[in-house]
Amino acid sequence: MRMNRRDTLLGLAAVLFIPLPARATPADVVESIAETFGDRPLREGAITLEAPPLAESGNSVPLTVSVESAMEGDDRVVRLALFAEENPRPKTCDVVFGPAAVEARLTTNIRLASTQSVICVAEMADGSLIQARRAIRVVVGACTTLPGRY
Amino acid sequence: MRNTRIRVPETAASGEIIDIRVMVMHPMDTGFSYNSQGERIPVNIITDFTCHYLGEEVVSITLAPGLSANPYFAFRLRATESGPIDFKWVDQNGEITTATRDIDVT
Numbered sequence: 001m002r003m004n005r006r007d008t009l010l011g012l013a014a015v016l017f018i019p020l021p022a023r024a025t026p027a028d029v030v031e032s033i034a035e036t037f038g039d040r041p042l043r044e045g046a047i048t049l050e051a052p053p054l055a056e057s058g059n060s061v062p063l064t065v066s067v068e069s070a071m072e073g074d075d076r077v078v079r080l081a082l083f084a085e086e087n088p089r090p091k092t093c094d095v096v097f098g099p100a101a102v103e104a105r106l107t108t109n110i111r112l113a114s115t116q117s118v119i120c121v122a123e124m125a126d127g128s129l130i131q132a133r134r135a136i137r138v139v140v141g142a143c144t145t146l147p148g149r150y
Numbered sequence: 151m152r153n154t155r156i157r158v159p160e161t162a163a164s165g166e167i168i169d170i171r172v173m174v175m176h177p178m179d180t181g182f183s184y185n186s187q188g189e190r191i192p193v194n195i196i197t198d199f200t201c202h203y204l205g206e207e208v209v210s211i212t213l214a215p216g217l218s219a220n221p222y223f224a225f226r227l228r229a230t231e232s233g234p235i236d237f238k239w240v241d242q243n244g245e246i247t248t249a250t251r252d253i254d255v256t
Binding site: 059060061064082084087088089090091092093094095096097098099100101102103105106107108109110111142143 | 167171180182183202203204206207208209210211212213214215216217218219221222223224225226227228
């Protein structure tokens with residue numbers, strides 16, 4: 001096949017205009033939190049987010065969240081959700097702790113589109129909400145890497 | 151049924167807090183990536199995961215595309231009696247994957 005200048009330019013233009021997923025803004029995250037937990041006041045609380053300060057690939061970032069709680073009576077975490085501020089879809093997971101849970105603690109691997117903060121919101125048995133955030137630097141974001149690579 | 155990898159201690163002392171680690175093999179396509187032909191890969195995710203110990207719920211998780219491929223979870227529970235620990239995953243098409251591990255509490 002002979003390549004002429006027109007085909008080359010059209011091909012190049014097509015490559016340059018591959019649509020990239022839109023990013024969420026902090027306002028979207030506030031909205032997403034309100035959608036999940038209802039419009040209730042949030043205060044900073046004793047939540048620990050453990051993650052590497054620098055993640056090489058955004059496709060799988062190990063993250064451990066633990067909420068300081070006795071898991072009894074009013075001091076019980078009933079629900080917990082994780083939000084990544086700049087992911088196209090900020091909410092990454094929503095965890096409900098059942099009666100057999102002894103610790104409000106979960107480890108999982110999340111995807112991060114770029115360097116950003118991860119927010120954890122926890123709902124206590126009395127209905128109050130607490131939150132904590134942690135910044136994670138990402139070298140290669142999850143949305144820019146090729147499929148089939150984890 | 152999808153392949154799963156589950157780590158639960160075989161035996162535990164009564165009242166001991168044990169670590170449970172589970173993973174299920176699933177691509178968790180976000181809907182934002184393209185294949186080598188340039189076609190968009192549609193969203194394909196697992197939406198729900200639950201764990202029950204002796205019939206009581208430990209955790210129930212709603213998953214989103216923001217979790218990595220082969221979603222992994224680690225959590226803890228208190229071993230009180232010998233019995234089954236049941237795991238269940240449901241994907242967006244309703245495909246169910248279940249697994250059970252028995253724990254011996256002494």
